Amino acid sequence: MTAKLIHGYEVVIGFETHTQLATQSKIFSRAATAFGAEPNTQACAVDLALPGTLPVMNKKAVECAIKLGLALGSKIAPRSIFARKNYFYPDLPKGYQISQFEIPVVQGGEVSFFLGEEKKTVRLERAHLEEDAGKSLHEDFIGQSGIDLNRAGTPLLEIVTQPDMRSTEEAVAYARELHKIVTWIGICDGNMQEGSFRCDANVSVRKPGGPLGTRREIKNLNSFKNMQQAIDYEIRWQIEEIEDGRTIQQATVLFNPDTGETRSMRTKEDAADYRYFPDPDLPPLVVAQSWVDEVRAGMPELPRQRAARFVADYGLPEYDATTLTQSQDMASYFEAVAKACGQAKLASNWIMGEISRRLNTEEIGIADAKVGSAQLATLIGRISDGTISNNAARQVFETLWDGEASDVDAVIEAKGLKQMNDSGALEAIIDEVIAANPGNVEQYRAGKDKAFNALVGQVMKASKGKANPGQVNDLLKAKLA
Numbered sequence: 205m206t207a208k209l210i211h212g213y214e215v216v217i218g219f220e221t222h223t224q225l226a227t228q229s230k231i232f233s234r235a236a237t238a239f240g241a242e243p244n245t246q247a248c249a250v251d252l253a254l255p256g257t258l259p260v261m262n263k264k265a266v267e268c269a270i271k272l273g274l275a276l277g278s279k280i281a282p283r284s285i286f287a288r289k290n291y292f293y294p295d296l297p298k299g300y301q302i303s304q305f306e307i308p309v310v311q312g313g314e315v316s317f318f319l320g321e322e323k324k325t326v327r328l329e330r331a332h333l334e335e336d337a338g339k340s341l342h343e344d345f346i347g348q349s350g351i352d353l354n355r356a357g358t359p360l361l362e363i364v365t366q367p368d369m370r371s372t373e374e375a376v377a378y379a380r381e382l383h384k385i386v387t388w389i390g391i392c393d394g395n396m397q398e399g400s401f402r403c404d405a406n407v408s409v410r411k412p413g414g415p416l417g418t419r420r421e422i423k424n425l426n427s428f429k430n431m432q433q434a435i436d437y438e439i440r441w442q443i444e445e446i447e448d449g450r451t452i453q454q455a456t457v458l459f460n461p462d463t464g465e466t467r468s469m470r471t472k473e474d475a476a477d478y479r480y481f482p483d484p485d486l487p488p489l490v491v492a493q494s495w496v497d498e499v500r501a502g503m504p505e506l507p508r509q510r511a512a513r514f515v516a517d518y519g520l521p522e523y524d525a526t527t528l529t530q531s532q533d534m535a536s537y538f539e540a541v542a543k544a545c546g547q548a549k550l551a552s553n554w555i556m557g558e559i560s561r562r563l564n565t566e567e568i569g570i571a572d573a574k575v576g577s578a579q580l581a582t583l584i585g586r587i588s589d590g591t592i593s594n595n596a597a598r599q600v601f602e603t604l605w606d607g608e609a610s611d612v613d614a615v616i617e618a619k620g621l622k623q624m625n626d627s628g629a630l631e632a633i634i635d636e637v638i639a640a641n642p643g644n645v646e647q648y649r650a651g652k653d654k655a656f657n658a659l660v661g662q663v664m665k666a667s668k669g670k671a672n673p674g675q676v677n678d679l680l681k682a683k684l685a
């Protein structure tokens with residue numbers, strides 16, 4: 205496919221995502237990582253960088269990195285190195301951040317997802333372990349700033365892509381897919397508001413076929429909506445700058461959700477400015493193959509594996525399978541319905557249609573769906589055995605969802621929604637309709653399809669909507685032949 209151009213420019217985007225790892229304690233100390241504690245109550249001597257303290261690697265954090273690598277088809281480095289990234293900031297008492305530089309623990313891999321019906325793949329460069337810094341709290345009302353070191357030493361896995369994305373939509377879809385994976389495998393709680401999943405988008409534009417343009421990095425996009433607005437704004441801004449004859453300076457920019465604009469925060473440092481060097485306090489991180497195998501054995505079936513199984517076992521189109529594996533809850537719900545009613549495609553249609561519509565309007569997850577998998581399976585069963593029409597089923601569904609009743613058959617009975625399956629009664633109605641509409645009959649015989657539809661409509665009306673439209677068609681055609 206040729207790339208989508210905006211005013212003759214091609215967009216290039218690469219992502220760096222800081223995922224906060226769901227460990228109990230910090231990456232190099234025993235202090236707790238829980239969010240929202242009183243300032244400086246969860247920072248121990250190591251996090252405060254008191255002289256003489258030494259970092260000790262948290263095994264759980266490494267396990268999270270291994271899980272991610274396995275999920276994304278990456279190489280897990282048998283031996284990786286921690287490095288010091290040196291810079292000054294009040295919330296960084298050591299004067300350096302422990303990170304990985306030359307040899308990260310996770311190397312390569314890819315993330316695939318659907319954009320509409322089109323499959324996209326974004327290659328990963330790396331994912332490395334590092335510690336988070338503290339936070340500066342600006343108390344404007346007293347004109348002072350404070351330092352909270354609770355977050356210092358929180359384990360992060362920074363996941364870096366190649367500059368493979370070519371539109372805002374693709375970038376947001378990538379971020380959603382990555383978010384799905386890290387929460388699915390349980391290494392991150394995914395809470396974007398609390399900063400557990402922080403995306404930085406590197407954006408540049410170029411003339412197609414030309415060299416890569418200079419990028420600007422948009423920091424800390426804390427919702428998918430902000431992400432989309434920020435990148436769209438940034439693309440327009442860069443194109444205008446270039447069209448006006450200016451050049452783009454490499455910079456770090458912040459998105460302001462109130463104005464919808466990005467603004468330069470600082471010109472970007474180069475790696476050389478950080479004077480990276482191996483941390484002498486930490487030995488190389490060695491990950492034995494046996495450890496990787498052990499972690500692999502405990503991994504859940506991954507979204508794409510489960511999707512592939514949905515295609516193979518249930519005959520679902522790939523698009524449906526991908527949509528239904530948005531979360532483990534959604535996938536399990538589908539499987540429960542499909543197994544109970546034996547109608548996988550109908551189950552998929554209902555979940556992607558009616559169920560998703562209600563979940564979206566009520567902003568709830570499928571775990572809180574008000575029609576359970578057993579109820580939906582029964583409902584689908586009543587459609588496929590011809591008891592009710594699709595339209596009637598939708599009425600039953602609404603009744604169940606709104607909590608007015610819980611038994612499918614009781615609702616069908618109470619609302620009189622049963623289809624007329626008695627062909628004798630139906631034939632009687634058809635005979636009446638034919639007798640009462642000689643004009644339409646004549647037109648139909650003269651080759652007018654519309655007249656036939658009008659007759660079907662009459663029969664449906666006479667049956668109060670309970671006739672099976674397929675059956676009406678067949679019987680009517682036979683009688684008029």
Ligand code: ADP
Binds near residue numbers: 217219366416419
């Ligand atoms: P740094 O050394 O500053 O970390 P990298 O080369 O590692 O920079 O790239 C950081 C991120 O920026 C990666 O996600 C990469 O894909 C992306 N990136 C690099 N060059 C460009 C570019 N010209 N346009 C858009 N994104 C880019």
Ligand code: MG
């Ligand atoms: Mg880099």
